[in-house]
Amino acid sequence: MQVQTPDWVKHAVFYQIFPDRFAKRDDSPGHVSTNPNQFEPWSDPPTPQGYKGGNLWGVIDQLDYLQDLGITAIYLTPIFQSACNHRYHTHDYYQIDPILGGNEAFTALLDRAHEREIKVVIDGVFNHASRGFYFFNDILENGPYSPWLDWFRIEKWPLSAYDGNLPANYVSWVGNRALPQFNHDNPDVREYIMQVGEHWIRQGIDGWRLDVPFEVKTPGFWVEFRDRIKALNPEAYIVGEVWKDAGQWLDGTQFDAVMNYEFTGPTIAYVAGDRVVRDLVEFHDYDPYPALNAEEYGQKIQELLDLYPWEIQLAQLNLLDSHDTPRMLTLASEDIPSFKLAALLKMTFPGAPCIYYGDEVGLNGGHDPDCRKTFPDSQQWNQDLYQMYRQLIALRHHYRALRTGHYEILLAQDSLYAFLRHLPGADDVIVAVNAGDEPEQLNLETLSPTAKGLELKYGDASTAQSLRSDGTLISFELPPRSGCILASR
Numbered sequence: 105m106q107v108q109t110p111d112w113v114k115h116a117v118f119y120q121i122f123p124d125r126f127a128k129r130d131d132s133p134g135h136v137s138t139n140p141n142q143f144e145p146w147s148d149p150p151t152p153q154g155y156k157g158g159n160l161w162g163v164i165d166q167l168d169y170l171q172d173l174g175i176t177a178i179y180l181t182p183i184f185q186s187a188c189n190h191r192y193h194t195h196d197y198y199q200i201d202p203i204l205g206g207n208e209a210f211t212a213l214l215d216r217a218h219e220r221e222i223k224v225v226i227d228g229v230f231n232h233a234s235r236g237f238y239f240f241n242d243i244l245e246n247g248p249y250s251p252w253l254d255w256f257r258i259e260k261w262p263l264s265a266y267d268g269n270l271p272a273n274y275v276s277w278v279g280n281r282a283l284p285q286f287n288h289d290n291p292d293v294r295e296y297i298m299q300v301g302e303h304w305i306r307q308g309i310d311g312w313r314l315d316v317p318f319e320v321k322t323p324g325f326w327v328e329f330r331d332r333i334k335a336l337n338p339e340a341y342i343v344g345e346v347w348k349d350a351g352q353w354l355d356g357t358q359f360d361a362v363m364n365y366e367f368t369g370p371t372i373a374y375v376a377g378d379r380v381v382r383d384l385v386e387f388h389d390y391d392p393y394p395a396l397n398a399e400e401y402g403q404k405i406q407e408l409l410d411l412y413p414w415e416i417q418l419a420q421l422n423l424l425d426s427h428d429t430p431r432m433l434t435l436a437s438e439d440i441p442s443f444k445l446a447a448l449l450k451m452t453f454p455g456a457p458c459i460y461y462g463d464e465v466g467l468n469g470g471h472d473p474d475c476r477k478t479f480p481d482s483q484q485w486n487q488d489l490y491q492m493y494r495q496l497i498a499l500r501h502h503y504r505a506l507r508t509g510h511y512e513i514l515l516a517q518d519s520l521y522a523f524l525r526h527l528p529g530a531d532d533v534i535v536a537v538n539a540g541d542e543p544e545q546l547n548l549e550t551l552s553p554t555a556k557g558l559e560l561k562y563g564d565a566s567t568a569q570s571l572r573s574d575g576t577l578i579s580f581e582l583p584p585r586s587g588c589i590l591a592s593r
Contacts, residue, residue, distance in 0.1 A: 105356050105357070106356070107355075107356035107413045107415045107416060108356070108415065109341075109360040109361065109415050109416060109418065109419035110311070110338075110339045110340065110341050110360060110419065111339065112177075112223065112310075112339060112341075113177075113341050113360065113361070113418075113419045113456050114418040114419060114456070114507055114508055115176070115501075115507050115508075116176045116177040116223065116456045117174055117175055117176050117177065117456065117457055117458075117459070117497050117500065117501075118175070118176075118177045118178070118179050118225075118421065118456055118457065118458035118459065119170055119173075119175040119177070119178050119179070119458070119459050119461060120178075120179045120181070120423075120426060120427070120458055120459065120460045120461060121163060121178055121179070121180050121181070121461050122158075122181050122190070122427050122461060122476050123158050123159065123160060123163065123180060123181065123183055123191075123204055124155060124156050124157070124158040124189045124190070124191075124203075124476075125150065125156055125158050125461070125476055125477065125478045125479065126158050126162065126163060126166070126461050126478075126479050127158055127159075127162030127163055127165060127166045127479060128146075128156070128157050128158045128159050128161070128162040129159060129161035129162045129164075129165055130157075132159055132161035132162075132205055132209065142155070142157075143155050143156055143157035144156055144157075146478050147478065147480075147481075149473075149474070149477070150189075150473040150474070150476050150477055150478070151473060152472075152473050153188070153189065154189065155189050155203065156189070156478050157203065158204075158478070159203060159204045159205045159209060160183070160200070160204045160205045160209035160210055160212075160213045161205050161209050161212075163178075163180075163213055164209075164212060164213050164216050167216055167217060167220055167222065170222065171220050171222065172494075173464065173493065173494060173497065174494060174497030174498055174500075174501060175222065175459070175497075176221065176222055176223065177222060177223040177224070177225065177310070177456070178217065178222060178223070178224050178225065179225045179226075179227075179313055179421075179458065180224065180225070180226050180227060181227050181427055182194065182226075182227040182229055182315075183200050183201060183204055183210065183226060183227070184196060184197055184198075184199065184200060184201060184229075185199040185200070185201045185202065186201055186234065186236075187234065187236055190427070190476070192227075192229050192283075192315065193233075193234035193235075193236070193282055193283060194229050194233050194234055194237060195233075195234055195236040195237055195238075196237075196238070197300040198300070198303065210307075211307070214307070214308045214309065215308075218308070223310035223311070223341075224308075224309055224310055225309065225310055225311040225312065225313055225341055225343070226304065226309050226311075226312065226313070227312075227313050227315060228300075228301065228312040228313065228314050228315060229315040230286070230297045230300075230301075230314065230315070230317075230320070231277060231285060231286065231315060231316050231317070231319040231320055232276065232277040232283040232284060232285045232286060232319075233283070233284060233286065234282060234283060234284070235265045235266075235281075235282055235284065237284075239252040239255045239256075240252070240255070240256055240284050243255075243256065243258070243263070244263060244265055247261060247262070247263070248261060254287055254290045254292075254293075255286065255287055255290060255292065255293050256274055256275070256284050256285065256286065256287055257274060257275035257285060257287050258273065258274050259273050259274060259275065260273050261273065264281070265281055265282075266281075268281070277316070277319065285319070288320050288321070288322035288325055289322050294322070294325065294328070297329070298328065298329060298332050301329055301332065301333055302332055302333065302336055305333055305336045305337050305340055306336060309340075310337075310339075310340060310341060311340045311341030311342060311343065312333065312340070312341070312342055312343070313343050313344075313345065313363075313421075314326075314342065314343070314344045314345060314359070315345055316345055317344040317345065317346065317353065317359070318344075318346055318353075326344075326353065326358040326359065327357050327358055329342075329358075330342055330357065330358055330359070341360055341361075341419070342358075342359050342360050342361075343359060343360060343361045343362060343363065343419075343421050344358075344359040344361075344362045344363070345362070345363050346359075346362040346363070347363070347365045347366075347389035347390055348365075348366065348389065349366070349411065350362040350412075351411065351412065354412050354413075354416050356413070356416075360416070360419045361416060361419040361420045361421055361455070361456075362420065362421070363421050363423060363426070363458075364420040364421055364422045364423065364455060365389070365390040365423070366390075366408050366411070367405075367408060367420070367422050367423075367450075367453060367455075368390050368392070368422075368423055368424060368425075368429075369390040369391040369392045370391070370392075370396060370401055370404035370405065370408075371401075371424070371446050371449050371450065372392035372424065372432060372435065372436065372442075372446060373391065373392050373393055373394065373395055373396040373401070374395075374396045374397075374398065374400075374401035374521070374539060375436075375442045375445035375446045375449070375537070375539050376392070376395075376435070376436035376437075376439065376442040376446070377395035377396075377442075377539070378395050379436050379437040379439045379442055380392050380393045380395070380435060380436060380437075381430075381434070381435055381436075381437055384430040384434065384435050384470055384471065385429070385430065385435060388428075388429055390429070392435065397518060397519065398515075398516045398517055398518060398519055398520050398521040398537075398539065399516045399517060399518075401516065401521060402513050402516030402521060403516075405513070406513065409454070409511060414454075417454045417455060418454055418455060418507075418508055419455065419456065420454070420455030420456065421455065421456055421458050422450050422453050422455045422456065422457050422458060423450070423457075423458045423460065424443075424446050424447070424450055424460070424463070425460050425463065425475070426460055427460070427472070427475060427476055428472070429475065430469065430470050430471060430474075430475055431460070431463065431467060431468050431469040431470070431475050432446060432463070433463070433466065433467075433468045434468040434469055434470050434474075434475075438468065440486075440488075440489070441585035441586070442585075443489070444489070444492060444586075444587070445537055445539060445585070445586075445587050447489075447492065447493065447496060448496065448535065448537065448562070448587045448589075449535075449537065449587075451496040451497065451499075451500050451506075452496075452500070452506055452525065452533070452535045452589065453511070454508075454511055457500070459493065461479055462477070462479050462480065463489075463493075464489060464490055464493040465479075465480060465484075465485035465486055465489060465490050466485065466486030466489045466490075467479070467480060495562060496562065499561055499562060499589060499591075503525075503530070503531060503533050503591055504527055504530045504531075505525040505526060505527040505530050505531060505532055505533045505591075506525050506533055508527060509525035509526050509527035509530065509532070509533070510525070510526050510527070511523055511524075511525060512524040512525075512526060514534070514548045514549070514550060515536070515546065515548055518540065519538055519539045519540025519544065520536070520537070520538055520539075520540070520544055520546060520582075521536070521537045521539070522534065522535065522536035522537070522546060522548055523535055524550055531591055531592045531593055532550075532591070532592075533589060533590070533591045534548065534550065534558065534578070534589070534590040534591070535587065535588070535589050535590075536548075536580075536582060536587060536588050536590070537582075537586075537587040538582035538583070538584060538585065538586055538587065539585065540584060540585070541584045541585065542584050543581055543582065543583050543584055544581070544582050544584075545570075545579065545580075545581050546578075546579065546580055546581070546582060547577065547578075547579045548577070548578045548579070549576055549577055550576055550578060557592040557593075558571070558573065558578060558590040558591060558592055559571075559590065559591065559592065560588060560589075560590060561589045561590065561591050562587075562588060562589035563582075563586065563587060563588025563589065564582075564583050564586055564588070566581060566583060567580050567581060567582060567583075567586075567588045571590070578590070
């Protein structure tokens with residue numbers, strides 16, 4: 105079959121928002137807090153259970169900022185009613201959390217974002233619900249008399265939803281009794297989730313990010329989900345949270361893409377090397393260590409590019425970090441050059457780059473909840489990183505080859521890595537990285553028809569001064585721990 109993915113994703117730059125921590129408007133309509141002290145102080149370190157009070161009205165207030173940065177799509181972590189700050193414990197799939205502003209705020213956000221041609225993708229937590237979810241709560245109240253028993257996997261009685269000293273006696277995600285797992289084999293459960301998916305597409309969302317979709321084992325479940333979502337909006341984006349080889353879900357019948365941790369790990373391992381703080385990632389399902397040289401990195405990237413159809417590659421969600429991982433800056437021992445090189449590689453790789461809120465201004469953080477700090481005041485921004493991101497995003501928007509051009513590795517040796525993004529009928533772009541600690545001379549052989557007119561578009565001025573071309577041969581110097589983008593026009 106012919107694989108098709110949404111065209112807009114191929115040209116998008118995503119921004120991931122953790123709603124409790126990004127922005128808030130205190131005088132928002134329908135504000136539920138009668139006492140501002142119920143929320144933790146915005147600038148204090150986050151705690152596992154505390155709320156900061158961020159809301160969707162605050163996100164609306166920041167749309168001009170996002171648009172100026174060059175963002176064209178937002179990915180929101182869960183926003184449905186829930187009794188936790190991250191909202192992966194869903195109480196009601198049809199109600200936006202009142203702390204976030206309720207359905208009124210989300211409708212306004214969709215309208216204001218779409219006015220700016222910014223897409224909105226939301227998180228679908230469909231593997232499990234919460235103890236407060238109505239159907240499960242009825243089981244807790246009525247035991248074996250509940251009409252909803254088959255919605256979950258009850259093992260025996262009595263259930264223990266809160267007392268950890270007793271067996272839960274029901275199946276939950278990774279044994280967390282706060283997250284009872286749906287029985288997806290039940291046709292009623294299946295239909296309920298399908299209708300939730302359809303409802304929010306009708307409300308105007310532009311796609312779903314699916315939480316732990318690999319946990320759903322029912323045959324054909326995600327095939328039906330795709331069919332029903334695409335019937336309403338063929339351009340809706342369906343992206344799964346799968347950390348490893350996702351081939352079984354990327355056959356064109358289920359997801360359009362996955363969160364591309366198979367890009368994340370090798371990229372950090374190459375640019376940060378031994379600076380990676382291993383204690384921060386040893387329990388995560390991606391591999392930013394051991395350190396990789398350029399040749400090893402090139403092999404990993406080529407294997408990744410060979411893994412899925414090109415149409416899928418162009419829709420992958422490429423990231424350096426997320427709410428589930430340490431911030432890349434902290435993971436790389438706060439080394440700014442490592443972060444800059446990783447950002448350069450992310451912004452020029454096939455697929456849609458995704459910025460985790462605050463990365464663009466130097467927000468750091470280790471293990472959860474530290475990786476979920478609040479967005480800092482402008483006086484605390486790293487302006488150098490902010491301007492770097494603005495420049496890289498603008499270049500990606502300008503050069504079609506950086507969005508949909510083929511990816512050809514030109515050099516992968518020692519600390520040096522370079523590649524060509526080539527798109528027939530468009531300007532070619534060459535990206536080069538020196539991850540080492542010494543200046544290096546690069547000599548690249550390329551059949552690019554635009555090679556002679558290449559100019560430095562991003563990088564150190566010394567690279568521009570050293571740039572020479574002779575037929576298909578291009579040579580230039582890269583300072584240590586730096587990268588560049590070469591293009592015509």
